[in-house]
Amino acid sequence: MAITVERREKPAAAGADAENDVGTIMVVGATGTVGREVVRRLTGTGARPLALVRPGRGEQLVEEGVGHVAADLDRPDGIDAALDGVDRLFLLTRQTGRQLAQEEAVIAAAARAGVGRVVKLSVFRAEETSPLQIARQHRRAERALQDSGLQHTVLRPVFFMQNLFAMVRDGTIATAAGEGRVAMIDARDIAAAAVAALTTVPARGRVYTLTGPDAVSFDQVAEVIGRQSGRAVRHVRVPGEAVCERLRGVGAEPWFAADMGLLQGMLADGYEDVVTSDLNSLTGIAATPLDRFVSDFGARFTSDPAAPGRPG
Numbered sequence: 146m147a148i149t150v151e152r153r154e155k156p157a158a159a160g161a162d163a164e165n166d167v168g169t170i171m172v173v174g175a176t177g178t179v180g181r182e183v184v185r186r187l188t189g190t191g192a193r194p195l196a197l198v199r200p201g202r203g204e205q206l207v208e209e210g211v212g213h214v215a216a217d218l219d220r221p222d223g224i225d226a227a228l229d230g231v232d233r234l235f236l237l238t239r240q241t242g243r244q245l246a247q248e249e250a251v252i253a254a255a256a257r258a259g260v261g262r263v264v265k266l267s268v269f270r271a272e273e274t275s276p277l278q279i280a281r282q283h284r285r286a287e288r289a290l291q292d293s294g295l296q297h298t299v300l301r302p303v304f305f306m307q308n309l310f311a312m313v314r315d316g317t318i319a320t321a322a323g324e325g326r327v328a329m330i331d332a333r334d335i336a337a338a339a340v341a342a343l344t345t346v347p348a349r350g351r352v353y354t355l356t357g358p359d360a361v362s363f364d365q366v367a368e369v370i371g372r373q374s375g376r377a378v379r380h381v382r383v384p385g386e387a388v389c390e391r392l393r394g395v396g397a398e399p400w401f402a403a404d405m406g407l408l409q410g411m412l413a414d415g416y417e418d419v420v421t422s423d424l425n426s427l428t429g430i431a432a433t434p435l436d437r438f439v440s441d442f443g444a445r446f447t448s449d450p451a452a453p454g455r456p457g
């Protein structure tokens with residue numbers, strides 16, 4: 146049985162420049178860390194963003210006046226209707242055991258709808274042979290996109306700086322990353338890359354590996370947050386099992402908690418100690434350094450986090 150699709154669209158601006166009009170751009174994951182910022186930035190380009198939100202969530206969109214369509218990605222029967230009239234699509238889903246099925250459903254519906262371009266948010270080193278399930282399932286979704294024949298671009302970011310909000314607790318940041326350095330990236334820069342890939346840069350199947358400007362250790366992270374927040378913060382080394390245990394304790398799916406414990410051990414060995422210029426080549430902007438990120442979001446580090454970390 147098809148579900149009812151609630152749709153509220155923003156009309157094209159009167160006098161919009163027809164040459165620059167890239168049509169309606171659906172943002173999947175529009176209420177999350179990256180997606181909210183993609184929607185916000187698209188409103189500044191003259192494009193018509195259309196946020197896909199879970200039924201009942203439209204009112205939580207940041208941008209007033211942004212069109213939205215309600216659909217549950219776990220109900221594929223509603224996705225075709227949601228994609229009606231969509232020209233381009235940003236595809237971001239949460240890291241759950243349903244992620245691959247959700248992305249395959251959206252990709253198949255996008256192909257049926259004749260969507261002109263898809264930009265998929267993936268993960269650093271998405272590979273079939275990765276020890277990390279998150280990397281394997283993203284790679285399978287990338288492959289589904291390649292096999293679909295849709296024009297597309299893939300963005301593979303490293304660790305988000307925004308993960309740090311939930312990692313600093315009671316003046317400590319506990320990781321299994323040891324001395325390992327991570328080229329962490331501000332999710333706002335990922336959104337900038339997504340907007341460029343959606344609106345200006347041709348979609349030729351390229352994969353962009355998105356990183357921050359420097360690889361930093363968690364000792365340095367603690368020092369920067371402590372200095373800028375005026376609260377002492379120290380990096381405490383814990384085993385990967387403790388990371389896994391903590392994430393399970395805040396409701397993470399077991400496979401994901403295990404992935405994160407494993408990932409942090411890989412970070413200790415330099416897994417994300419890699420800086421690329423892909424963000425700059427895609428957008429022309431310089432990646433945000435950690436100290437600017439912490440300064441911009443200072444208030445988030447002076448109050449205790451409400452949500453569990455979701456480092457991926």
Ligand SMILES: NC(=O)c1ccc[n+]([C@@H]2O[C@H](COP(=O)([O-])OP(=O)(O)OC[C@H]3O[C@@H](n4cnc5c(N)ncnc54)[C@H](OP(=O)(O)O)[C@@H]3O)[C@@H](O)[C@H]2O)c1
Pocket residue numbers: 173174175176177178179180197198199202216217218219237238239240266267268269279301302303304305308455456457
């Ligand atoms: N964090 C990292 O360090 C990192 C690094 C590299 C790659 N990634 C990748 O980035 C992605 C996560 O990005 P993010 O942090 O921006 O995500 P997020 O904040 O968790 O947002 C997820 C979005 O998906 C929506 N959503 C979830 N289930 C849905 C459903 N059944 N139907 C419709 N919408 C649904 C959420 O809506 P609600 O608001 O209604 O829940 C939200 O808008 C993952 O694919 C992850 O692998 C993360």
